[in-house]
Amino acid sequence: MKEVWTSLVSIMGVFAFFQSILHVVLPPELWFAAAKLFHRLFRCFSTYCYFDITEMDGVNTNELYHAVQLYLSRSASMAASRLSLSRGLNSSAFTFGLANNDRLVDSFRGASATWEHAVTQRQSQTISWRPLPEEKRSFTLRIKKKDKPLLLPAYLDHIMETATEIRRRNQDRLLYTNSRGGSIESRGFPWESVPFKHPSTFDTLAMDPARKELIMADLNDFAQGKAFYEKTGRAWKRGYLLYGPPGTGKSSMIAAMANYLGYDIYDLELTEVHTNSELRKLLMKTTSKSIIVIEDIDCSVNLTNRSSKKPAPPCEPPSDLRPAGGTEDGGADDRTITLSGLLNFTDGLWSCCGSERIFVFTTNHIEKLDPALVRSGRMDMHVFMSYCSFQALKILMKNYLGWEDDEQSDELMRELAEVVDDAEITPADVSEILIKNQRRERREAAAELLEALKARVERRKERKRSLSEQVVEEEEEQEKRALESPKESTGQLMHSCNAKEDKGAEED
Ligand SMILES: Nc1ncnc2c1ncn2[C@@H]1O[C@H](COP(=O)(O)OP(=O)(O)OP(=O)(O)O)[C@@H](O)[C@H]1O
Ligand SMILES: [Mg+2]
Numbered sequence: 001m002k003e004v005w006t007s008l009v010s011i012m013g014v015f016a017f018f019q020s021i022l023h024v025v026l027p028p029e030l031w032f033a034a035a036k037l038f039h040r041l042f043r044c045f046s047t048y049c050y051f052d053i054t055e056m057d058g059v060n061t062n063e064l065y066h067a068v069q070l071y072l073s074r075s076a077s078m079a080a081s082r083l084s085l086s087r088g089l090n091s092s093a094f095t096f097g098l099a100n101n102d103r104l105v106d107s108f109r110g111a112s113a114t115w116e117h118a119v120t121q122r123q124s125q126t127i128s129w130r131p132l133p134e135e136k137r138s139f140t141l142r143i144k145k146k147d148k149p150l151l152l153p154a155y156l157d158h159i160m161e162t163a164t165e166i167r168r169r170n171q172d173r174l175l176y177t178n179s180r181g182g183s184i185e186s187r188g189f190p191w192e193s194v195p196f197k198h199p200s201t202f203d204t205l206a207m208d209p210a211r212k213e214l215i216m217a218d219l220n221d222f223a224q225g226k227a228f229y230e231k232t233g234r235a236w237k238r239g240y241l242l243y244g245p246p247g248t249g250k251s252s253m254i255a256a257m258a259n260y261l262g263y264d265i266y267d268l269e270l271t272e273v274h275t276n277s278e279l280r281k282l283l284m285k286t287t288s289k290s291i292i293v294i295e296d297i298d299c300s301v302n303l304t305n306r307s308s309k310k311p312a313p314p315c316e317p318p319s320d321l322r323p324a325g326g327t328e329d330g331g332a333d334d335r336t337i338t339l340s341g342l343l344n345f346t347d348g349l350w351s352c353c354g355s356e357r358i359f360v361f362t363t364n365h366i367e368k369l370d371p372a373l374v375r376s377g378r379m380d381m382h383v384f385m386s387y388c389s390f391q392a393l394k395i396l397m398k399n400y401l402g403w404e405d406d407e408q409s410d411e412l413m414r415e416l417a418e419v420v421d422d423a424e425i426t427p428a429d430v431s432e433i434l435i436k437n438q439r440r441e442r443r444e445a446a447a448e449l450l451e452a453l454k455a456r457v458e459r460r461k462e463r464k465r466s467l468s469e470q471v472v473e474e475e476e477e478q479e480k481r482a483l484e485s486p487k488e489s490t491g492q493l494m495h496s497c498n499a500k501e502d503k504g505a506e507e508d
Contacts, residue, residue: 049145054138064156067163068139069097072104072115074166098139108155111147116140168289172197174264178272178282190282196265198255204399205249205256206392206427207385215253216260218381222358223261229355236355239346241374243366244385247428250362253385254293263358264290270297276341283345288356294342297361298368339370347378387424390417396427397449400434401442409443416450423453424460 055065098104098117106113120136143151173196202212221228222238229236240257242250258265266286273279286292346359361379363369372378388396393416397403405413433452437445 047145048142049148051141051143052138053141054136056136064160065137065139067160068115068141070163070166071159072106072139073097074162108158109150111143111150113151113155114142116142168262173258173262176264176266176286178267178269190285191266193264196255196258198259200252200255201259202256204395205252206388206395206399206430207249207253208389208391211383215257215381215383219257219261219358223356226356237346237357237359239359239361239379239381241366241379241382242360242362242385243382244364245387245426246364247426248385248387249427250385251295253383254291254360254362257358257360258291261291261358262289266290266292268292268294270294270337270342273337276337276344279337279341280345286357290356291358291360293360293362295362296364297373298363298365339372343372343378388420388427388430390420392427393420393430396430396434397446400431400438401445403442403446409446412443412446412450416446416453419450419453419457422460423456425453425456 053065053068054062056062098115100117100119102117104115106115116139118138118140174193175196176191176193178190179192202216205212218238226236242253244250254265257263264287268282270279273282283292359379361373366374366382374382394403394405394413430449433449434445437448440448
């Protein structure tokens with residue numbers, strides 16, 4: 001055995017010696033041809049098979065080449081000795097790559113695969129409408145012939161999937177808007193995008209930790225639920241309705257969701273969309289792994305129940321929107337935008353166009369929404385964004401003051417816990433107070449917050465008192481008038497009740 005090995009090594013040595021002589025003696029073209037021939041001969045007797053993945057496939061870019069590059073960048077940073085570094089467009093991460101002629105060994109399902117990167121000068125510029133790069137780059141994959149059925153095409157699929165994931169993670173989120181309306185004339189794409197760099201995360205989001213956990217678990221289940229959605233025959237999408245007073249963190253929650261899942265956001269401005277077909281085009285041009293947001297859905301457009309002929313007036317009716325009159329399938333009146341047109345995408349046949357998409361609707365007035373929109377099963381999760389609770393307050397204090405619980409501040413925290421619910425203050429207002437006092441010493445800033453909350457509680461009590469006094473005064477006045485003119489009594493007392501109800505509603 002030892003002799004066979006020694007003679008093999010000496011043959012290789014002799015061959016390498018001849019190769020180096022040929023390299024010096026022969027002109028480059030001939031040398032390349034000879035080297036190629038040698039490699040071909042060598043491969044005939046080899047137990048390995050080789051696959052070349054070139055950067056350019058004819059004049060087109062070879063997607064697989066870039067996928068391999070990205071895929072290898074994960075392990076290249078640790079294993080290879082010489083690396084190339086790059087940073088892509090819209091990306092904040094650096095990518096490592098194999099340098100010329102460097103090698104890397106990877107394994108998949110127990111089989112090993114060797115990758116080699118080759119960069120050579122392009123011999124002559126072929127005539128093409130698109131200039132080709134001066135360098136010819138390619139990866140060579142070497143695997144054992146016996147492993148071929150095991151690795152192909154599963155290994156390549158795995159590479160493509162991993163590369164897509166890395167690209168998505170490296171790439172900054174994008175925020176798309178349809179500010180140009182639904183028209184797709186301009187470059188065939190109706191959305192405009194900007195890098196999305198909102199810093200809100202679930203850590204910084206002020207809300208009760210238990211509810212936060214629930215939402216995060218729901219998002220995780222959704223993102224990892226491909227098999228479940230396939231098995232149950234459901235479209236891979238989820239709907240969230242976020243509702244609550246202004247400044248309670250609905251938009252911040254959407255940003256936190258996008259950052260958590262690494263999804264892009266499509267901010268759908270419904271007032272810019274004029275017909276159902278425009279809406280359809282817009283939604284069809286959204287990518288998977290994205291969050292489609294419709295903010296203030298109660299104010300956006302005249303979205304009414306499909307059966308309703310007389311829609312309730314929207315907050316700011318856009319001039320060119322006609323009353324909704326769609327049908328169950330959303331297609332009868334395509335000249336307007338209707339609730340059914342929208343629901344067709346979130347719920348109906350079109351919901352399966354594209355996958356892994358989350359719909360988020362926000363509103364300050366859930367009671368104004370059409371029952372069709374809020375009925376159970378339509379929006380999978382209704383999330384009430386409430387006034388600041390004590391738990392939420394602690395998160396904001398941590399965010400803005402770097403506040404950590406300690407025994408010395410027990411009394412202060414106890415007082416804060418006592419007043420925060422009665423103060424009915426939004427996280428946005430708490431943030432304002434904390435920002436104003438940010439430069440102060442932490443305890444001082446927290447004490448200032450306590451004072452602001454106490455003052456707010458007092459103001460609310462005062463307002464309630466004056467409102468109830470006003471109601472009592474009005475009642476007395478009406479009773480007096482009723483006694484003076486008994487005929488009018490019934491109608492006026494009715495009015496008084498309504499006035500009371502209205503005030504009660506306002507106070508709510
Ligand atoms: N729950 C929260 N956690 C952390 N910060 C918050 C929260 N709610 C509000 N804020 C702060 O207040 C600002 C406004 O909040 P945001 O825009 O998320 O409220 P919103 O509920 O979307 O309001 P609107 O109904 O007016 O759109 C945010 O930039 C953030 O700084
Ligand atoms: Mg908002």
